[in-house]
Amino acid sequence: MSITQPMTSIRAYTGPYERWLFTQELGYPFAFPALREKYQYVAAIYKGEISPDIERSAALRFPPLWPSADSSRTVTPFAFINTADDLPGHKMPAIKIAQSSPHKTALDCSSAAPQRFDYRVNVPIHADSWVAEDKYEVEAALCGWKKPSIATKVIVAVIDDGIPFGHRAFLDAQGGSTRISHCWLQAARVSQKKSAVPFGREYVNAEIDTLRASAADDDALFYRLAGAVDMDFAEIGSTLCRRMTHGAHVMGMCAGNGATFTEQLDDSVQIIAVQLPNTVAWDTSGFGKEMHMLSALHYIFNRATAIAAEATKQGQPVEELPLIINFSYGWNAGRHDGESDMEIAIQQLLEARAKCQPKTALVMPSGNTFDHKMHAQFTEFDFSSNCNSVSDTVSIGWQLPPDDRTSSYLEVWLPKHFDPAGYLVRVSSPAGQTLQSQAELYINPVSEDHAVKQQASTDQQHFTELTIAGKNIGQLSSERHNGNRWRVLLALIPSTYCAAEERRSPAGLWKIDIIREDGAAQLGDTELIDIWLQRDDDPVSLKMGGRPSYLVNLPRSSAVAERSPSIDRQLSGVTGYGR
Secondary structure, three states: OEEEEOOEEEEEOOOHHHHHHOOOOOOHHHOOHHHHOOOOEEEEEEEOOOOHHHHOOOOEEOOOOOOOOOOOOOEEEEEEEOOHHHOOOOOOOOOOOOOOEOOEOOOOOOOOOOEEEEEEEEEEEOHHHEOOHHHEOHHHOOOOOOOOOOOOOEEEEEEEOOOOOOOHHHEOOOOOOEOEEEEEEOOOOOOOOOEOOOEOEEEEHHHHHHHHHHHOOOHHHHHHHHOOOEOOOOOOEOHHHOOOOHHHHHHHHHHOOOOOOOOOOOOOEEEEEEEOOOHHHHOOOOOOOHHHHHHHHHHHHHHHHHHHHHHOOOOOOOOOOOEEEEEOOOOOOOOOOOOOHHHHHHHHHHHHHHHHOOOEEEEOOOOOOOOOOOEEEEOHHHHHOOOOOOEEEEEEEEEEOOOOOOOEEEEEEOOOOOOOOOEEEEEEOOOOOOOOOOOEEEOOOOOHHHOOOOOOOOOOEEEEEEEEOOEEEEEEEEEEEOOOEEEEEEEEOOOOOOOOOOOOOOOEEEEEEEEEEOOOOOOOOOOOEEEEEOOOOOOOOOOOOOOOOEEEOOOOOHHHHOOOHHHHHHHOEEOOOOO
């Protein structure tokens, strides 16, 4: 989907998740609340080098980036003003880079050569979190910040939810000043002061101390005064009213002091914290989280440099300080090979900072779903042991629970650079239910004979819909992700009637067959076909009504059954292990 203006091509990438979540006839009615509401501001990521003209456009907002000028950056987070109202019938957000302000320069649309701007939509940003144009000043980064009395030697940063930035565990040794240098609540309502962040609210140490003094020892009052608790604002909500939060546990372990800690951190350790919006936890598809997460990393690197600059002698190059970041978020599905957009962006940031400060570390989670039956993998042996004269087939079961009020997602990933010609994915509904449409898709159709309601594009994407009794209940798609690895996505609507829709997916055991026709390429000795499910639980207090699905091993041929059990568990079928 795109809009074209004179000499400017603005193109929104519409992949399988975007197509599903922004189409009324598909998954839009069941999307998380923020996506179903009318919204004016949208998070996004851009892939490629951003020209200075585009970066200065009044239509766009960038978070504090690090380094501020970097032509080698290939993934950039940004936000924009939604102009989709100009496109009747479309729910996909759109950008018009055609406006200007006294403070910024619009694109020069009279240029002889057209500009190309490709981006991928992420989740919306609430209007109450969007900083007004006259309040937004990037140069206000250290406004109100006070230099610590003891020179900073190390910076510890945390990205999480429920950040207890007023807690006494993060005070200095005298108990009078906070060790939290900067804290960004990405979804807080904006204040009336100048802001160096484009959305949400930033707190610096002096402001935190002032708020603590106003609230005395009343933590609940502190968070109300700070706007960190807001019962009428779902993006913030009441998370910090709970006795325990994930962010409290993590930040306490990383940088907290207290009676339960045998070793206390001294005041030379300063803290930077970023609290992600509830939107990031709402969605169970894995869609649209990158902008806020990547913005958080850029913000931390940016503010760490600002702190170091204050400690560097005037006229000397900035001596970056050691930095440790804890980032306890991730995805269940995806490539799992280090080449997703987010993984590439993180690696580029770490490599760039390691050049000026090798003592930089990012701590990531190893996952909480090892026994949740959310991953399966197949080898060449699984195909060859089931061979017949027509085709080879491997199969997996997908158990959808009843009363699931959110969409469910299954991804099939082929090996990198693997040619899928002759590979077909077929979907069968639970017993007693009949799919009206032909629920199969050649991963990369080579002729019209293989096309089943498919829409091929320059991104090599192919789609077909699943219907029961004339009503759409699912989408089956394939795409060559990032130009080097094929992914098949199966998305299904909730298994119960909800959102005023007269359609639902059948609960029960679905079957997914991966069929290889005669003459198609075989898997190499070290190559695997991976199957991943997206998380589909119900985040605390968000009340989405999600229930997790899981994968099921189906009966196999005798050749597979005779394989060593220990090898079978690790290399084939449902497994907690994965790349």
